[in-house]
Amino acid sequence: xxxPMIAGNWKMNTTVGEAIELVNKxxxxxxxxxxxxxxxxxxxxxxxxxxxxxxxxxxxxxxxNIYFEEKGAYTGEIxxxxxxxxxxxxxxxxxxxxxxxxxxxxxxxxxxxxxxxxGLKPILCIGERLEExxxxxxxxxxxxxxxxxSDRIYYFxxxxxxxxxxxxxxTGRAATGEQANETIGFIRQYISKRYGKRVAQDVCILYGxxxxxxxxxxxxxxxxxxxxxxxxxxxxxxxxxRIVKQTSEIKxxxxxxx
Ligand code: PEP
Numbered sequence: 001x002x003x004p005m006i007a008g009n010w011k012m013n014t015t016v017g018e019a020i021e022l023v024n025k026x027x028x029x030x031x032x033x034x035x036x037x038x039x040x041x042x043x044x045x046x047x048x049x050x051x052x053x054x055x056x057x058x059x060x061x062x063x064x065n066i067y068f069e070e071k072g073a074y075t076g077e078i079x080x081x082x083x084x085x086x087x088x089x090x091x092x093x094x095x096x097x098x099x100x101x102x103x104x105x106x107x108x109x110x111x112x113x114x115x116x117x118x119g120l121k122p123i124l125c126i127g128e129r130l131e132e133x134x135x136x137x138x139x140x141x142x143x144x145x146x147x148x149x150s151d152r153i154y155y156f157x158x159x160x161x162x163x164x165x166x167x168x169x170x171t172g173r174a175a176t177g178e179q180a181n182e183t184i185g186f187i188r189q190y191i192s193k194r195y196g197k198r199v200a201q202d203v204c205i206l207y208g209x210x211x212x213x214x215x216x217x218x219x220x221x222x223x224x225x226x227x228x229x230x231x232x233x234x235x236x237x238x239x240x241x242r243i244v245k246q247t248s249e250i251k252x253x254x255x256x257x258x
Contacts, residue, residue, distance in 0.1 A: 002204050004251040005227035006244045007039035008234025019046035023053045025237035031057040033244055035252030039089050047086045062089030068110035084118040092122045095166045105148025122159045130167035139186055156195050161205045162229040168209025180207040181222035213242035220250045
Protein backbone atom coordinates (compact mmCIF):
# COMPACT_ATOMS: atom_id res chain seq x y z
CA UNK A 1 0.00 0.00 0.00
CA UNK A 2 1.34 3.43 -0.94
CA UNK A 3 1.85 5.92 1.88
CA PRO A 4 0.51 9.43 1.07
CA MET A 5 3.27 12.04 0.90
CA ILE A 6 3.50 15.81 0.97
CA ALA A 7 6.93 17.24 0.18
CA GLY A 8 7.78 20.94 0.45
CA ASN A 9 10.28 22.30 -2.06
CA TRP A 10 11.50 25.57 -0.61
CA LYS A 11 13.61 26.27 -3.71
CA MET A 12 16.15 29.15 -3.31
CA ASN A 13 14.23 30.73 -0.43
CA THR A 14 15.00 31.26 3.27
CA THR A 15 18.20 32.17 5.02
CA VAL A 16 19.25 29.73 7.75
CA GLY A 17 17.50 31.95 10.32
CA GLU A 18 14.30 32.04 8.27
CA ALA A 19 14.42 28.28 7.75
CA ILE A 20 14.64 27.74 11.51
CA GLU A 21 11.74 30.13 12.06
CA LEU A 22 9.60 28.33 9.47
CA VAL A 23 10.29 24.89 10.91
CA ASN A 24 9.56 26.13 14.42
CA LYS A 25 6.15 27.34 13.23
CA UNK A 26 5.08 24.00 11.78
CA UNK A 27 7.09 21.30 13.56
CA UNK A 28 4.57 20.48 16.27
CA UNK A 29 1.53 20.52 13.97
CA UNK A 30 3.23 18.35 11.36
CA UNK A 31 4.54 15.89 13.90
CA UNK A 32 1.02 15.24 15.17
CA UNK A 33 -0.05 13.90 11.77
CA UNK A 34 1.45 10.46 11.48
CA UNK A 35 -0.37 8.84 8.57
CA UNK A 36 1.22 11.06 5.90
CA UNK A 37 4.91 11.18 4.98
CA UNK A 38 5.98 14.82 5.47
CA UNK A 39 9.19 15.90 3.78
CA UNK A 40 10.84 19.31 4.02
CA UNK A 41 13.37 20.24 1.33
CA UNK A 42 15.18 23.44 2.40
CA UNK A 43 18.27 24.83 0.65
CA UNK A 44 21.53 22.90 1.26
CA UNK A 45 22.86 25.40 3.79
CA UNK A 46 19.88 24.87 6.10
CA UNK A 47 19.82 21.06 6.02
CA UNK A 48 21.93 20.61 9.16
CA UNK A 49 19.94 23.14 11.20
CA UNK A 50 16.59 21.70 10.10
CA UNK A 51 17.81 18.15 10.77
CA UNK A 52 18.55 19.12 14.36
CA UNK A 53 15.14 20.77 14.78
CA UNK A 54 13.15 17.78 13.50
CA UNK A 55 15.22 15.14 15.30
CA UNK A 56 12.93 12.70 17.08
CA UNK A 57 9.85 13.83 15.12
CA UNK A 58 8.05 12.11 12.23
CA UNK A 59 9.13 14.84 9.80
CA UNK A 60 11.62 13.81 7.10
CA UNK A 61 14.28 15.83 5.36
CA UNK A 62 15.17 16.14 1.68
CA UNK A 63 17.64 18.07 -0.47
CA UNK A 64 16.76 19.82 -3.72
CA ASN A 65 19.59 18.57 -5.90
CA ILE A 66 22.68 16.38 -5.94
CA TYR A 67 25.75 15.81 -8.10
CA PHE A 68 26.42 12.32 -9.40
CA GLU A 69 30.12 12.01 -8.54
CA GLU A 70 31.09 10.84 -5.06
CA LYS A 71 33.84 13.40 -4.47
CA GLY A 72 36.59 15.34 -6.20
CA ALA A 73 37.29 18.53 -8.13
CA TYR A 74 33.72 19.70 -8.76
CA THR A 75 33.72 23.15 -7.17
CA GLY A 76 30.41 24.11 -5.65
CA GLU A 77 28.75 20.74 -6.00
CA ILE A 78 27.28 18.51 -3.27
CA UNK A 79 27.80 14.75 -3.47
CA UNK A 80 25.50 11.86 -2.61
CA UNK A 81 27.86 10.83 0.19
CA UNK A 82 27.61 14.26 1.80
CA UNK A 83 23.82 14.12 1.73
CA UNK A 84 23.43 10.52 2.86
CA UNK A 85 24.23 11.47 6.47
CA UNK A 86 21.93 14.46 6.46
CA UNK A 87 18.69 13.50 4.76
CA UNK A 88 16.54 10.69 3.43
CA UNK A 89 15.18 12.22 0.20
CA UNK A 90 16.52 14.26 -2.69
CA UNK A 91 14.60 16.05 -5.46
CA UNK A 92 16.14 15.21 -8.85
CA UNK A 93 15.36 16.58 -12.31
CA UNK A 94 13.17 19.49 -11.24
CA UNK A 95 12.08 21.42 -14.35
CA UNK A 96 13.91 24.53 -13.08
CA UNK A 97 17.16 22.52 -13.10
CA UNK A 98 16.43 21.14 -16.56
CA UNK A 99 15.60 24.64 -17.83
CA UNK A 100 18.12 26.96 -16.10
CA UNK A 101 21.01 24.57 -15.51
CA UNK A 102 20.72 22.51 -18.69
CA UNK A 103 20.30 19.19 -16.94
CA UNK A 104 19.79 16.45 -19.49
CA UNK A 105 18.02 13.11 -19.21
CA UNK A 106 21.41 11.43 -19.07
CA UNK A 107 22.63 13.59 -16.16
CA UNK A 108 19.37 13.08 -14.29
CA UNK A 109 19.63 9.33 -14.75
CA UNK A 110 23.18 9.41 -13.31
CA UNK A 111 21.97 11.45 -10.35
CA UNK A 112 19.14 9.03 -9.59
CA UNK A 113 21.55 6.07 -9.67
CA UNK A 114 24.09 7.90 -7.51
CA UNK A 115 21.40 8.74 -4.95
CA UNK A 116 20.05 5.18 -4.81
CA UNK A 117 23.59 3.85 -4.38
CA UNK A 118 23.99 5.64 -1.04
CA GLY A 119 20.43 4.93 0.13
CA LEU A 120 18.89 8.32 -0.66
CA LYS A 121 15.33 8.21 -1.99
CA PRO A 122 15.03 10.31 -5.15
CA ILE A 123 11.91 12.36 -5.86
CA LEU A 124 12.23 12.33 -9.65
CA CYS A 125 10.37 15.18 -11.38
CA ILE A 126 8.93 14.88 -14.87
CA GLY A 127 6.53 17.09 -16.80
CA GLU A 128 5.69 18.75 -20.08
CA ARG A 129 5.82 22.38 -21.26
CA LEU A 130 2.70 24.36 -22.12
CA GLU A 131 3.26 24.14 -25.89
CA GLU A 132 3.81 20.39 -25.64
CA UNK A 133 0.61 20.06 -23.62
CA UNK A 134 -1.34 22.15 -26.11
CA UNK A 135 0.02 20.13 -29.01
CA UNK A 136 -1.25 16.93 -27.32
CA UNK A 137 2.33 15.69 -26.80
CA UNK A 138 2.21 15.17 -23.01
CA UNK A 139 2.41 11.36 -23.12
CA UNK A 140 5.20 11.44 -25.70
CA UNK A 141 7.27 13.86 -23.58
CA UNK A 142 6.74 11.89 -20.37
CA UNK A 143 7.61 8.63 -22.12
CA UNK A 144 10.87 10.18 -23.31
CA UNK A 145 11.70 11.46 -19.83
CA UNK A 146 10.90 8.10 -18.26
CA UNK A 147 12.76 6.08 -20.84
CA UNK A 148 15.96 8.10 -20.56
CA UNK A 149 16.21 6.34 -17.21
CA SER A 150 17.98 3.15 -16.35
CA ASP A 151 16.61 -0.19 -17.43
CA ARG A 152 16.89 -1.73 -14.02
CA ILE A 153 13.86 -2.62 -12.04
CA TYR A 154 15.37 -1.51 -8.68
CA TYR A 155 15.34 1.99 -10.05
CA PHE A 156 11.58 2.38 -10.07
CA UNK A 157 11.09 0.40 -6.88
CA UNK A 158 13.33 2.81 -5.00
CA UNK A 159 12.03 6.20 -6.02
CA UNK A 160 9.15 8.61 -5.78
CA UNK A 161 7.91 10.25 -8.97
CA UNK A 162 6.52 13.78 -9.17
CA UNK A 163 4.44 14.70 -12.20
CA UNK A 164 4.84 18.46 -12.52
CA UNK A 165 3.43 20.04 -15.67
CA UNK A 166 5.82 22.95 -16.24
CA UNK A 167 2.96 25.32 -17.12
CA UNK A 168 1.51 24.76 -13.65
CA UNK A 169 4.67 25.41 -11.60
CA UNK A 170 4.60 28.73 -9.79
CA THR A 171 1.93 30.09 -12.15
CA GLY A 172 -1.17 29.77 -10.02
CA ARG A 173 -2.62 27.75 -12.88
CA ALA A 174 -2.83 24.22 -11.48
CA ALA A 175 -3.91 21.25 -13.55
CA THR A 176 -7.36 19.93 -12.69
CA GLY A 177 -7.59 16.88 -10.45
CA GLU A 178 -8.93 14.84 -13.39
CA GLN A 179 -6.13 15.95 -15.75
CA ALA A 180 -3.45 15.11 -13.20
CA ASN A 181 -5.08 11.80 -12.34
CA GLU A 182 -5.28 10.78 -15.99
CA THR A 183 -1.65 11.64 -16.66
CA ILE A 184 -0.41 9.95 -13.50
CA GLY A 185 -2.49 6.92 -14.52
CA PHE A 186 -0.62 6.95 -17.82
CA ILE A 187 2.74 7.07 -15.98
CA ARG A 188 1.72 4.11 -13.82
CA GLN A 189 0.67 2.17 -16.92
CA TYR A 190 4.03 2.88 -18.55
CA ILE A 191 5.85 1.55 -15.47
CA SER A 192 3.55 -1.46 -15.38
CA LYS A 193 4.31 -2.36 -18.99
CA ARG A 194 8.02 -1.93 -18.51
CA TYR A 195 8.59 -3.27 -15.00
CA GLY A 196 5.44 -5.15 -14.07
CA LYS A 197 2.20 -4.52 -12.24
CA ARG A 198 3.65 -4.88 -8.75
CA VAL A 199 6.29 -2.17 -9.22
CA ALA A 200 3.68 0.14 -10.77
CA GLN A 201 1.21 -0.41 -7.95
CA ASP A 202 3.86 0.31 -5.32
CA VAL A 203 5.44 3.45 -6.79
CA CYS A 204 4.38 6.65 -5.08
CA ILE A 205 3.48 9.34 -7.64
CA LEU A 206 2.95 12.95 -6.58
CA TYR A 207 1.35 15.86 -8.41
CA GLY A 208 3.13 19.22 -8.37
CA UNK A 209 2.17 22.62 -9.75
CA UNK A 210 0.47 25.48 -7.86
CA UNK A 211 -0.87 23.25 -5.09
CA UNK A 212 -2.39 25.23 -2.23
CA UNK A 213 -4.51 24.53 0.84
CA UNK A 214 -7.52 25.52 -1.28
CA UNK A 215 -7.01 23.01 -4.09
CA UNK A 216 -5.15 20.07 -2.47
CA UNK A 217 -8.34 18.08 -1.87
CA UNK A 218 -9.06 18.06 -5.60
CA UNK A 219 -5.82 16.15 -6.18
CA UNK A 220 -5.79 13.97 -3.11
CA UNK A 221 -9.30 12.72 -3.85
CA UNK A 222 -8.02 11.15 -7.09
CA UNK A 223 -7.11 7.45 -6.93
CA UNK A 224 -3.81 7.63 -8.87
CA UNK A 225 -2.40 10.64 -6.98
CA UNK A 226 -0.46 9.76 -3.83
CA UNK A 227 0.36 13.25 -2.64
CA UNK A 228 1.96 16.50 -3.72
CA UNK A 229 5.25 18.26 -4.25
CA UNK A 230 4.52 21.78 -3.05
CA UNK A 231 6.60 24.85 -3.90
CA UNK A 232 5.29 28.30 -2.95
CA UNK A 233 2.72 27.10 -0.42
CA UNK A 234 5.36 25.14 1.50
CA UNK A 235 6.93 28.45 2.59
CA UNK A 236 3.85 29.37 4.59
CA UNK A 237 3.53 27.30 7.75
CA UNK A 238 -0.27 27.54 7.98
CA UNK A 239 -0.78 26.66 4.29
CA UNK A 240 1.58 23.69 4.43
CA UNK A 241 -0.04 22.39 7.61
CA ARG A 242 -3.50 22.67 6.08
CA ILE A 243 -2.28 20.78 3.00
CA VAL A 244 -0.89 17.95 5.13
CA LYS A 245 -4.00 17.85 7.36
CA GLN A 246 -6.37 17.52 4.40
CA THR A 247 -4.17 14.82 2.89
CA SER A 248 -4.34 12.95 6.18
CA GLU A 249 -8.12 13.27 6.35
CA ILE A 250 -8.66 12.12 2.76
CA LYS A 251 -5.92 9.52 2.25
CA UNK A 252 -4.34 8.91 5.66
CA UNK A 253 -6.30 5.71 6.24
CA UNK A 254 -4.32 4.10 3.39
CA UNK A 255 -1.08 4.16 5.36
CA UNK A 256 -2.85 2.84 8.47
CA UNK A 257 -4.29 -0.09 6.50
CA UNK A 258 -0.96 -0.75 4.82
C1 PEP B 1 7.67 23.00 -7.38
O1 PEP B 1 8.56 23.80 -7.20
O2 PEP B 1 7.95 21.80 -7.50
C2 PEP B 1 6.30 23.47 -7.45
C3 PEP B 1 5.36 22.62 -7.73
O3 PEP B 1 6.08 24.82 -7.21
P1 PEP B 1 4.66 25.56 -6.96
O4 PEP B 1 3.91 24.72 -5.96
O5 PEP B 1 5.02 26.89 -6.41
O6 PEP B 1 3.95 25.61 -8.26
